[in-house]
Amino acid sequence: MGADEPEVRTTAGMLRGVREVAGPAVFRGIPFAEPPVGALRFGAPRPVRGWDGVRKAVAYGPPPPQSAAFGMDALSSGDAAGDSDWLTLNVWTPDPGPGAGLPVMVWLYGGAYTIGMSGLPEYDGGRLAREGGVVVVTLNYRVGIEGFALIEGAPANRGLLDQVAALEWVRDNIRAFGGDPDRVTVFGESAGAGSLAALLAMPRARGLFGRAVAQSVPGTFFSAELATDIAGEFAAELGLRPTAKDLGAVEPRRLPAAGDAVGAKMGLFAERWGALAHTSIPVAPVVDGEVLPVAPWEALASGAGRDVELVVGHTRHEYRLFMALGGTLGEVTEEQAAVALGAFAPGGDGGDGDDGGDAYRAAFPAAGPEELYELVHSDWLFRMPSLHLAEAQVAGGGRAHFYELTWGAPGMGGGLGACHGLDVPLVFGNLSGGLPAILLGEGPYEEAEELSARMRAAWTGFASGEGLGWPAYDAEGRLVQVFDVRPTVAAYPEEASRGLWRGHAFGALLLGG
CATH class of the missing domain: 3.40.50.1820 (Alpha/Beta hydrolase fold, catalytic domain)
Structure with a gap:
C-alpha cells in the first residue's frame, strides 16, 4: 500500500x-x-x-x-x-x-x-x-x-x-x-x-x-x-x-x-x-x-x-473538580468539614468524628471549612499518596523526580484552580473539546499552550533519556518542579500537609476501617 x-x-x-x-x-x-x-x-x-x-x-x-x-x-x-x-x-x-x-x-x-x-x-x-x-x-x-x-x-x-x-x-x-x-x-x-x-x-x-x-x-x-x-x-x-x-x-x-x-x-x-x-x-x-x-x-x-x-x-487543588461535580464547591458547611477531617485526617477514626481535625486546623489556621474540606480530601486521596510513593522509591535506593502543577485553569470562571485531571490535556497537548474544554474554557489557549509545551518536552525528554530539566527528589532538599505560568524549581510547596502526614503509612485499606 x-x-x-x-x-x-x-x-x-x-x-x-x-x-x-x-x-x-x-x-x-x-x-x-x-x-x-x-x-x-x-x-x-x-x-x-x-x-x-x-x-x-x-x-x-x-x-x-x-x-x-x-x-x-x-x-x-x-x-x-x-x-x-x-x-x-x-x-x-x-x-x-x-x-x-x-x-x-x-x-x-x-x-x-x-x-x-x-x-x-x-x-x-x-x-x-x-x-x-x-x-x-x-x-x-x-x-x-x-x-x-x-x-x-x-x-x-x-x-x-x-x-x-x-x-x-x-x-x-x-x-x-x-x-x-x-x-x-x-x-x-x-x-x-x-x-x-x-x-x-x-x-x-x-x-x-x-x-x-x-x-x-x-x-x-x-x-x-x-x-x-x-x-x-x-x-x-x-x-x-x-x-x-x-x-x-x-x-x-x-x-x-x-x-x-x-x-x-x-x-x-x-x-x-x-x-x-x-x-x-x-x-x-x-x-x-x-x-x-x-x-x-x-x-x-x-x-x-x-x-x-x-x-x-500531583496538582495543587486535586479535589476541587470533584467538589464542582458533586455540587459542594462554594457550599461546604462546618459540619461537612468536620466529618471529612474525622474520616480522612491522620489521627481520625475513619468515621463521623472529628478526631483528626485539630491538627489540620492548627496547620492551616486561616482556612475556613471549605478549604479544610478540600485540603484533607486532596491529601488523603492523591497528594500525600503521590509524595509518599516518591519518598518510598528514594528510601528503597531508587531514583525519583517530583512535580506539582499549580497553574489555575481558566475553565468555569477559574474556580477549579489546578484541579485533578488538568495535567492530562497539558501532557497530551489536546487542549480543546470534551473535558479539556471544561477545564480550560473555550480559549484562547496561549498560557495553556506554553505550559503544555514545557510539560510535553519534559515527559518526552524523560522517555528519550535526555532528562527532565529538574533535579531528583531527595529526603533533605525535597526539590520539585512547580509547573505554573513561570515554572520554577523549589522545595516541596505543600510543607504543612507533608508534616501532618509524615508518620502515616499508606497501604491496603482494611475491613473495619
Missing part, C-alpha cells in the same frame, strides 16, 4: 493503519488479547490468535463495560455481537519501520477504576508522537467489577493483568512500529497512576518498562478482606453469589449498574469500610498476596522499583 496506508507485521498478523494529515502514522484497535467473554470471562488475558491477510487498524476498539458516571455507559455496548473485543491498543508512530529505534510511551487512563477507554479524544497521541519524536501507545483494560472485583473463581486484579499483557505485546511488537522495546516509559493519571504504582510492585510486570510517570496517584488499595466484603455487596444487588460462575451469567452491560448501586450507598457501610465509606470508590487494586503481593509504598521502600526511574506528581 501507499505511504498514506502504512502496513506493519506483528506476531499475530499484518496490520494496515493510516497516515494522518501532516502527522504520524496511527494504528487503532489492535487486539493484544482475546476478548474476555464467554469461557474467558473474569479470566486472566489470553494471547490473541493470529489472522490471515491484512487487518485494518483504523478505528478504536470497543471500550470495556463502563459505569454510568458521566454517561460513559452509553459509549460501551457490552457483549453485543462483534463488540466484545475490549482488549485493544492504539499506536502512533512518526516512523513505522523496524529500524527507527524510537522511545516508547505507554498510557494508562484514569477513571476511578470504573470508567475509562483509550478512544477518548483527549488521549489522542498524535501530537506527542509528532512533536516529541516518540511512539505513543494507548490501551483498554477492564474496569469496574469486570476488572477489579475480588470474586471467587477468578484471579484478582484482572485490569492490571490486562495492562501487563499489553506491555508484553509492546515488548514483542513495538520494534515493527519504529519503537525501541528497551526504552519503554509507562505514564498514567489517577487510576492509571494507581495502576502504574501497582505495576511497580508486581513481579509479573518486572522488566517490561524502565521509566514511569505517575500523575496523581490515588491512595486507594484494598486488602483482600475488604475487597471480598465489597464484592459480596455487588452480588447482593443482583441476588447472586460473588463467584465467577454466578456473575458470569450476567450480561457485561448490566454488571456496572450493580457497582454503581453500591458506590451510591457506601456511606451505609462506615462501620465496615471506614474512611472508604465516605467516598464513592467501590473498586481498586487488591493486595491479594499473589498478583499484587504488597502495597506499592511497601514494595518501593524495599527496593522493588530500584531499576525504574520514576516521576511522580
